[in-house]
Amino acid sequence: MMGLNNTCVPNIKGVIARTHDMRMKCAFVTILLLSISTVGLSQSFREMFIDTTDNALDASKWLSTVTGFVPLLMPITEPAVGYGLGAGGVFFHPNEYRAAVKEGKLNSRVGELISPTPPSISGLGGFYTDNGSWAAGLGHLSIFKRDRIRYKVGIGGGSINLDYYGKGIFEERSRRFNTRTLGITNEVVFRLFDTDWWAGVGYSFAILKIDFEKRFEWIGEDLTHKETRNGALLPSIAYDNRDNIFTPNKGIRWYLQYGYHDKWLGGTETYHSLNTYIFGYLPLAPGHVSAIRVDSRSVFGDPTFIYRPFLVMRGLPVMKYQDNNATLVELEQRSAVYKRWSLVLFGGLGKTYSSINDFLEEDLVYSYGTGFRYLLARKFGMHMGLDFAWGPEDFAFYVTLGSGWFRL
Secondary structure (H helix, E strand, O other), rough: OOOOOOOOHHHHHHHHHHHHOOOOOOOOHHHHHHOOOOOOOHHHHHHHEEEEOOOOOOOOOHOOOOOOOOEEEEEEEEOOOOOOOEEEEEEEOOOOHHHHHHHHOOEEEEEEEOOOOHHHHEEEEEEEEOOOOEEEEEEEEEEEOOOOOEEEEEEEEEEEEEEEEEOOOOOOOOOEEEEEEEEEEEEEEEEEEOOOOEEEEEEEEEEEEEEOOOEEEEEEEEEEEEEEEEEEEEEEEEEEEOOOOOOOOOOEEEEEEEEEEEEHHOOOOOOOEEEEEEEEEEEEOOOOOEEEEEEEEEEEEOOOOHHHOOOOOOOOOOOOOOOOOEEEEEEEEEEEEEEEEEEEEEEEEEEEOOOHHHHHHHOOOOEEEEEEEEEEHHHHHHEEEEEEEEOOOEEEEEEOOOOOOOOO
């Protein structure tokens, strides 16, 4: 929930993040209603939702008020769990970010804050899909000391029905299973002096109950019914000089997290994990931004299959491509086409592998797609839109608020 980088339950987090990251995906119905309301608007509504600079629909003033609440109603389109509906809400708390927006302390050329302190955010929500999966949770991000300290916490649970394909890309026949989970994760990070470097530590704990539809043994272990707990200590370091946390136009975010999973932390298994990613954004010309994402996740030891990393790219079902290691590269191009509207093109390659010695032997997996964005909140630099993605076997579309690679 809330986009936390939780390695404790990576696969359940992946499902929820792809189907129910309530901070990232805005309400289709909400925006549609706002758009319809621009016809014959009352004066007070026009003052709140119409930007006088271009007479376009804009939510900046709404989000920068004390009542900065965004109701959410969104379609679920994740191939792994089917179609469904999610609902919830996000609240933007008053802080330095919103005060600066209201006072107009902005970079007029690109419309972002001169000192882009992110807002404090709270969110809650849930979803249900046509394969019987459901989840619910809440989360919060707090910003302290003029963005020198950030604290994130999330709690959630659910019942998710998924297909298990095994380690690597080795067979077409999948095995259906259900996992019921309840977990909490939190992290505090500190800015190092007055730089763009951050360091912190987190803790995650989750309880999972796994049930396969049919008897299933894997390397001598009966996984038909299994209960497991996962407790993890998660130190991290990061570098972040993006100009905007929602839809960056320039800058880099690099993140490295080590996970120590052990019984004394409340779990039933002992292993280690290492997750790292880097996002880079380069403005080639006004209104044209090229971006790259490199992501690698690994586990060391012999954890239960559900804790092993998998490829997370638009167009790929959750958990379909999974092994001890998962590495991917994704490119994206966003280009302005008309006023507030932009066209997005993206594509990526990835692979899973048991060890570094097997890297060259494993097959590459691809995905690609296109989409569009609308500049929904100019003063926040926040875009919203749809992405349409194709993988080797599946098609999916995603409602996106901010960047498709949103991270705090």
